[in-house]
Amino acid sequence: MAAQKPSIPRGMRDFGPLEMQRRNYIFDSIRSVFQLYGYQPIETPSMENLSTLMGKYGEEGDKLLFKVLNSGNYIEKATEESYLDYKKLTSVISEKGLRYDLTVPFARYIVMNRNEIVFPFKRYQIQPVWRADKPQKGRYREFYQCDVDVIGSNSLLNEAELVKVTDVIFNKLGILTIIKINNRKILAGIAEVIGFPEKIIDICIAIDKMDKIGLEKVNTELMEKGLTAKAIEILQPILQLKGNNAEKTDIIRNFLNSSAIGIKGIEEITTVFEYIESIDIKAEVELDLTLARGLNYYTGAIFEVKAKDVQIGSICGGGRYDDLCGIFGMPDTSGVGISFGADRIYDVMAELQLFPKEVETATKVLFINFSEKEISYCLPLATSLRNNGISTEIYPEAAKLKKQFSYADAKKIPFVIIIGEEEMKNDSLKIKDMNSGNEVILQSAELISYFSKML
Amino acid sequence: MAAQKPSIPRGMRDFGPLEMQRRNYIFDSIRSVFQLYGYQPIETPSMENLSTLMGKYGEEGDKLLFKVLNSGNYIEKATEESYLDYKKLTSVISEKGLRYDLTVPFARYIVMNRNEIVFPFKRYQIQPVWRADKPQKGRYREFYQCDVDVIGSNSLLNEAELVKVTDVIFNKLGILTIIKINNRKILAGIAEVIGFPEKIIDICIAIDKMDKIGLEKVNTELMEKGLTAKAIEILQPILQLKGNNAEKTDIIRNFLNSSAIGIKGIEEITTVFEYIESIDIKAEVELDLTLARGLNYYTGAIFEVKAKDVQIGSICGGGRYDDLCGIFGMPDTSGVGISFGADRIYDVMAELQLFPKEVETATKVLFINFSEKEISYCLPLATSLRNNGISTEIYPEAAKLKKQFSYADAKKIPFVIIIGEEEMKNDSLKIKDMNSGNEVILQSAELISYFSKML
Numbered sequence: 001m002a003a004q005k006p007s008i009p010r011g012m013r014d015f016g017p018l019e020m021q022r023r024n025y026i027f028d029s030i031r032s033v034f035q036l037y038g039y040q041p042i043e044t045p046s047m048e049n050l051s052t053l054m055g056k057y058g059e060e061g062d063k064l065l066f067k068v069l070n071s072g073n074y075i076e077k078a079t080e081e082s083y084l085d086y087k088k089l090t091s092v093i094s095e096k097g098l099r100y101d102l103t104v105p106f107a108r109y110i111v112m113n114r115n116e117i118v119f120p121f122k123r124y125q126i127q128p129v130w131r132a133d134k135p136q137k138g139r140y141r142e143f144y145q146c147d148v149d150v151i152g153s154n155s156l157l158n159e160a161e162l163v164k165v166t167d168v169i170f171n172k173l174g175i176l177t178i179i180k181i182n183n184r185k186i187l188a189g190i191a192e193v194i195g196f197p198e199k200i201i202d203i204c205i206a207i208d209k210m211d212k213i214g215l216e217k218v219n220t221e222l223m224e225k226g227l228t229a230k231a232i233e234i235l236q237p238i239l240q241l242k243g244n245n246a247e248k249t250d251i252i253r254n255f256l257n258s259s260a261i262g263i264k265g266i267e268e269i270t271t272v273f274e275y276i277e278s279i280d281i282k283a284e285v286e287l288d289l290t291l292a293r294g295l296n297y298y299t300g301a302i303f304e305v306k307a308k309d310v311q312i313g314s315i316c317g318g319g320r321y322d323d324l325c326g327i328f329g330m331p332d333t334s335g336v337g338i339s340f341g342a343d344r345i346y347d348v349m350a351e352l353q354l355f356p357k358e359v360e361t362a363t364k365v366l367f368i369n370f371s372e373k374e375i376s377y378c379l380p381l382a383t384s385l386r387n388n389g390i391s392t393e394i395y396p397e398a399a400k401l402k403k404q405f406s407y408a409d410a411k412k413i414p415f416v417i418i419i420g421e422e423e424m425k426n427d428s429l430k431i432k433d434m435n436s437g438n439e440v441i442l443q444s445a446e447l448i449s450y451f452s453k454m455l
Numbered sequence: 456m457a458a459q460k461p462s463i464p465r466g467m468r469d470f471g472p473l474e475m476q477r478r479n480y481i482f483d484s485i486r487s488v489f490q491l492y493g494y495q496p497i498e499t500p501s502m503e504n505l506s507t508l509m510g511k512y513g514e515e516g517d518k519l520l521f522k523v524l525n526s527g528n529y530i531e532k533a534t535e536e537s538y539l540d541y542k543k544l545t546s547v548i549s550e551k552g553l554r555y556d557l558t559v560p561f562a563r564y565i566v567m568n569r570n571e572i573v574f575p576f577k578r579y580q581i582q583p584v585w586r587a588d589k590p591q592k593g594r595y596r597e598f599y600q601c602d603v604d605v606i607g608s609n610s611l612l613n614e615a616e617l618v619k620v621t622d623v624i625f626n627k628l629g630i631l632t633i634i635k636i637n638n639r640k641i642l643a644g645i646a647e648v649i650g651f652p653e654k655i656i657d658i659c660i661a662i663d664k665m666d667k668i669g670l671e672k673v674n675t676e677l678m679e680k681g682l683t684a685k686a687i688e689i690l691q692p693i694l695q696l697k698g699n700n701a702e703k704t705d706i707i708r709n710f711l712n713s714s715a716i717g718i719k720g721i722e723e724i725t726t727v728f729e730y731i732e733s734i735d736i737k738a739e740v741e742l743d744l745t746l747a748r749g750l751n752y753y754t755g756a757i758f759e760v761k762a763k764d765v766q767i768g769s770i771c772g773g774g775r776y777d778d779l780c781g782i783f784g785m786p787d788t789s790g791v792g793i794s795f796g797a798d799r800i801y802d803v804m805a806e807l808q809l810f811p812k813e814v815e816t817a818t819k820v821l822f823i824n825f826s827e828k829e830i831s832y833c834l835p836l837a838t839s840l841r842n843n844g845i846s847t848e849i850y851p852e853a854a855k856l857k858k859q860f861s862y863a864d865a866k867k868i869p870f871v872i873i874i875g876e877e878e879m880k881n882d883s884l885k886i887k888d889m890n891s892g893n894e895v896i897l898q899s900a901e902l903i904s905y906f907s908k909m910l
Contacts, residue, residue, distance in 0.1 A: 006507055006563040006567055037841065040866075046553075046585070072541075090524065113469070130501070142501055157849065157851045161849075279835070
């Protein structure tokens, strides 16, 4: 066979050792905090039946699903008619698709396992998803999602806990954040008060533009969107909303006093703020009425997290939903959840150089290999380092010293141990600190205590 | 939309919290040992170009690849002729397939990154693979492989190190094992000595049958396979091989003294045994000439690991190969590697009840929820437990006590903290040990020191 020049599909990525160590550091940090708060892991298969996935992400989403060909002679069942319409043909030759997000498989999981699940169900899920999107900078066809949800509890304690979880995770990673909070019911209330319940999105966009284009132009735009002068007049306190969270909620509460749903929203957000006060959040927490993500989906709290020191979209977001599993025949499954964007978090940490050095130096000690004789002497020493949890390598061949030291440099191994004839005779060893260049000579018996101090 | 009854594709699995905690325990144990020995993680994308995958696993393998439909109007380019032959059609409508194993993508990765990789390259890779195999007990269409390899070093130290890594992992997991070792060159030598180089497999099968059917019948079978009476006579010392590894190698060395490749094989296996002696292996290590796995592929050492106390196939296997990347145009990339079968290891551990109890009790403490007032009092206490690394939950609603205790039972939470009006007044708390049923009353300030002792 002629050798082929290998490549990988567009929008797909290999992760080498350095990226993997950094990515694992992010995943491990996130996972450990989830567990500290009692969230339990689940995983669902990469492939779902297309009947589970289709129609759940809108028409555009259906197109972006990766579909898997049926096995065997899949074309047998196709009729001539189906050749003319690829969508029809797809339904004949493909029954399975790759996971598009973690939410729909999770809903399917809950419905299928409703009798075994202990509710409230606190679960997390960290898995890749696939989308046949046009690849571009920062957008991949395979990427990880990290979702954390509480299902089957309406308590606002869950919202507060998820804010805390988010805060603890980003503190752990060293990322300064602003956690933005909104509530779908407040938005619904505002639209109700001004008499245009269907204009929620336009109102959010208008509020969002205040800083950029100013009050006058915002009012003009709202007029163009079909709001009456009266409605726009009523809306003014919302457009000009200022102050800290308490001041803002006071103004909004006042504004919403004729709207039952609005009042409910303000009560919810006030309770969440109260809980947050008592649990020591390090991030800025900010009420932000422009937050409208997933508006067709969320029914209560809406969250979004921004990194303070990097210009990048949100690195985390979520909210409360009242009906997760209705599509699969299980009504009234409410929940609240947040999803962490691992790729963006990675980019933020890389830009701000937040990855701890230890993450990138997996191996701590390398034994130089002079010959088989020295290696027999080194092997038990290496074993005892490993038994003490110190990641250790022995260079596998008696290569030139320069090559062995280059290996240590390239792998950023901080200590190299040199044992030659002289050292073997004296039962000693020479340790070179690769950062400082300093060398020390120890008795073999001192090895572990030396590294217990150094590492 | 009418609600649909959800299901998952055949051969695919969901993993609930208990399974996930157990699986993560296995993966984390394996990963931590790999890292202790300086192996670095990589990941490759789930999808590869079909040109990378096809023809690498034999004709049967090509059939078992999951193929992904091209996006958009994929049928446009198909000719009428291609409708008649689904294999032809596939090459028109599908360019990508799901990873079938970790070896071919790894070879592709090495070739694409040969200039950045630091050789010897010690890498591990833990990812799912997909095969459109007929699902049956213990055989799934999506399953994880855990591969560990050293590339670019011919030193037999690598073989010994991988045996050690294997031994440390199974000790950590509590599985007693027999590590079987063979060498392809010894098998080649035996076949050469008896003058039937093409009968290696038949000879392995014959040796394997000795215990079951006895020498006489084995000799008859070999005759039927086309070996001459002379060849069978020469082969007798091998068929009747007995003793410990040293005794066996002596007999084989003697047998092979006219075969250069055989002598090389016996030298290799002797060196590996010598290294193993000096690094304290807990498993039984056994020379086993019947080991012939991947015979078309391996060129030196062949490994296989069996669990001692469970009737199940091998739980781990591997060997040395001299040409991993030749198919992608990079010759002479030798390496040695081992692959761990996570699903079988799981089954062994489940059968022998080897999973530590802590693995299954993620949350250590649950605070009972009486009302918002008590919760405000509990929140800082919960935070301080979590700050001390103790996984803690607060029941999110003021539900009936019975329901809250059932929740603790179901999640196997060992301690429940009860704080009512009385406790708040006295700045105290009641801790119920869910295993013994005992209750203690503490001052709030004693909380952390209490659990530092208990957990």
